[in-house]
Amino acid sequence: MTSRQEDPAGTPTRRAALRLLDAVLRRGLPLEAAMDAACAELDRGDDRAFAHAIAAEVLRRTSDLDALIDAATERPLPADAKARMVLRIALVQALAMNTPQHAAITTVLPLVDGGPRKLVHGVFAHVLREGGTLPDPPHLPPAVAERWARSWGAQAAEAARRSIAVPPPVDLSFKAGTDIADWAGQLEGESLAPDHVRIPAGRRIVDLPGYDDGVWWVQDIAAAIPARLLGNGAGRRALDLCAAPGGKTMQLASAGWTVDAVDMSEARMARLSENLERTGLTARTHVADAGSFREGAPYDAVLLDAPCSATGIFRRHPDVLHRAGTRVIADAAEAQAGLIGHAAELVATGGTLVYAVCSLEADEGEQIAKAFVAANKEWRIDPVTADELPQGFAPDKVGRVRVRPGTLAEKGGADGFFIARFRRG
Incomplete structure (x- = not known):
């Protein structure tokens, strides 16, 4: 793996975002509770805020990001695979956060090594080459959408989906x-x-x-x-x-x-x-x-x-x-x-x-x-x-x-x- 001294500018922020996603999706911690440990290497407040913003946007759009990733791979990546996590970070920046494509991919490649690095680069390039987009509003995780539709009706579940598309007042x-x-x-x-x-x-x-x-x-x-x-x-x-x-x-x-x-x-x-x-x-x-x-x-x-x-x-x-x-x-x-x-x-x-x-x-x-x-x-x-x-x-x-x-x-x-x-x- 590329040493941290050689990382492109911006990689530490993406590494912090990766730690945040791991804390939430694998360990079940609240995003806010994971911030101090995940962002310990970031000295600047704006870098910490950007790491949080990346992780939060991935969490809003996980289902849709995974659909793009799965469509571009012959075999589905494990849900907790680092390559999947890194692809989510790269794609959400390029497709939803106005990050230039080159910056979105070069800042995450140091987070993986060997075959996974080639996989990440290849899938990212394929998704963008094929004109991949993220739906607006995002889809809820299937289990949540089904549970809320069952409890409150399809209209309420759709309203929940719409509500995560914009920052609340x-x-x-x-x-x-x-x-x-x-x-x-x-x-x-x-x-x-x-x-x-x-x-x-x-x-x-x-x-x-x-x-x-x-x-x-x-x-x-x-x-x-x-x-x-x-x-x-x-x-x-x-x-x-x-x-x-x-x-x-x-x-x-x-x-x-x-x-x-x-x-x-x-x-x-x-x-x-x-x-x-x-x-x-x-x-x-x-x-x-x-x-x-x-x-x-x-x-x-x-x-x-x-x-x-x-x-x-x-x-x-x-x-x-x-x-x-x-x-x-x-x-x-x-x-x-x-x-x-x-x-x-x-x-x-x-x-x-x-x-x-x-x-x-x-x-x-x-x-x-x-x-x-x-x-x-x-x-x-x-x-x-x-x-x-x-x-x-x-x-x-x-x-x-x-x-x-x-x-x-x-x-x-x-x-x-x-x-x-x-x-x-």
């Missing part, structure tokens, strides 16, 4: 009582709900008006629904379980709740504390396991945004399309069943429990809610009404909220979510 949540019309004008955005402004993707968040003053925080419009459903706190006590990085905690504090926020990640809770300090909002923070935390119970309200497969955030994090298979979903659902049972024990009689997951899997949403009510006779669904939700969202027939692909599509979409509100007693 950015939603900002504002402190209660803010002049939203004024801020929408300042930010050149659009308000789709109280205390909300949506702006186009691509703007540097920390440079926007209001950031340094703590007027708002970034939070997808769907992710803001769970806290909205608890209404005005008027000094009552709320517990936010699995709270970091703190969007819902800040919503509750801004709405007048006295908030305790719990998360087991010390690093994520440090970020929550930073967000509270920036916005001037207050909450008691606890680094603890949400499954065993009991301090201060009972609470008037408990919000559980449970750890899940995270398939609902696939627009922003395409790695979940490849990491969250049936085993991950089943394990997450099992953990959620335990968490919701524990959370319910922390709610006072007459109090409210809101359960939410950023998942597009019914096993992590509807089935958890149904089983919880069936097993706990003192609890009932507290139906959500349409006027409690942002425009473009609607409750299901029993008053729960399922945010499917295609929701708010004409405005840029929303993350996939499930939210249910329960009342005790």
